[in-house]
Amino acid sequence: MKVIGEVQVLRESVRQERNAAMRQGREISVGLVPTMGFLHEGHASLLREARAKNDLVVLSIFVNPIQFGPNEDFERYPRNEQSDLALAEREGVDIVFIPSVVEMYPKPAKTRIVVSELTSSLCGASRPGHFDGVTTVVSKLFHLVAPDYAYFGMKDAQQIAVIQQMVEDLNFDVTIEACPIVREEDGLALSSRNVYLSSEDRKQALILSDSLQQVQHDLQGDQKVTATELVERVTGLIRSKPLANIDYVQVLEFPTLNEIGRDVDLRHVEHDVIVAVAVKFGTTRLIDNVVISSKGVPVHV
């Protein structure tokens, strides 16, 4: 496993692998797993997916400052390079790219990639500029690695929708692979930020996955269900937990993130539907979601 900190070395390393194979008449496939590190089983599942389908697997670890707002947790975002490298090694990663901030942004960046509409709801509404930072850094990584496949977790469902839109609009030569959310046994979605939960936060945070599971049942029942009812139901459930501070509960079409009419019966819409929540426990903000297909069953995209 190579561990690389410089953009030029990364670019050259991937190119050399490609060219060496091509000289032997083989075209190799390169899989990229972009992360902010502090890796957990969710990331590991992306790496395994990448490993199974590609000749070369590149893991990037970079806590990207430009996707954090001025009052967000860039400084205290958890980091642990040593255990990240151990996990990468276990999962058979070929190249770990772990650059410094100055390596990624040697001069003040003047260029942003902006995806409109898809970024105006959910986390885009709560975190202005967040997705510009995401698409900008992801495009940089795509240009450095030139991957055939890039792997993202469905916990950040909006991120996947936004990146997919960017890839199509800008003709990036990469296929985006969306991988299912990985959960603890009790249902809590894995997140690097979970380490900041107190044990009482942790207990009450289960309401996110619990409430999402309950609405899945509603959508498989005999009664009409509208988006408004569903939002009210989830909101009520989460509010029953005193430590939970709701940022948003939204029900939208997926992956367009278009709004759904007030009276539409969600059991019979033509598009997939996402139920997405963001909830703060103290200063720790958790997100979770479920995407339900037009047939009322959860989608493991």
Next chain:
Amino acid sequence: MKVIGEVQVLRESVRQERNAAMRQGREISVGLVPTMGFLHEGHASLLREARAKNDLVVLSIFVNPIQFGPNEDFERYPRNEQSDLALAEREGVDIVFIPSVVEMYPKPAKTRIVVSELTSSLCGASRPGHFDGVTTVVSKLFHLVAPDYAYFGMKDAQQIAVIQQMVEDLNFDVTIEACPIVREEDGLALSSRNVYLSSEDRKQALILSDSLQQVQHDLQGDQKVTATELVERVTGLIRSKPLANIDYVQVLEFPTLNEIGRDVDLRHVEHDVIVAVAVKFGTTRLIDNVVISSKGVPVHV
């Protein structure tokens, strides 16, 4: 010479050329010349430069709607596919990419690449959103062709500065080559839009290149010259032509496009300096510029 209209065919054609060479142990170089067609000797000079330095030369011809404002000349921008293809053939182009608008924008595009600061002066100030359209379409072409070198004319000096900034900020794997302005014998900078000048417009339009040439002399003289004085001098010269309607006359550092202090003697600045003008004759808007090095001599970038 291949003439291609579809993005997937373009992508595959370039890839096949690269891979075929690589199988023989050769890495080829690909040069891209992005244009809006109605090709003239200025474009031909770019193609010759590309032809001299690359194994594969790709010419793109696309009048890009998203870089035109609502009251600009998208509809009436001159087009002549047949003579463009003849010129491409003469210059030894390997692939001409000439897509339809719907091929480039199959769905309403939600993604824009925005370069700040550099786009707030000159044409960026007169044409809001213009450079977002340019960087967005250029990034699409870069993703489709994956060129090693891309060639642009210095008549659009701000465009080159903006694209160079994008390439650095987003780690595009391409080298931008800036080629000198090509002029008629009497000095008029070549432009596809020149066909719309009446013979009287055409005569008076010579004041652009004439005035730029005069300020070059000033900068080689014994007298201190400030940006303000230079702007006044060029403005006065252009105003002497009754059909000329000035959009802007600006003197800035190049390629940063930073402003220059009022009292600075331009003969002794550390950066290169651009003197840039945009002038309308009737509804036809012409631009021209000269970049002068810190040593007072014109730069043929």
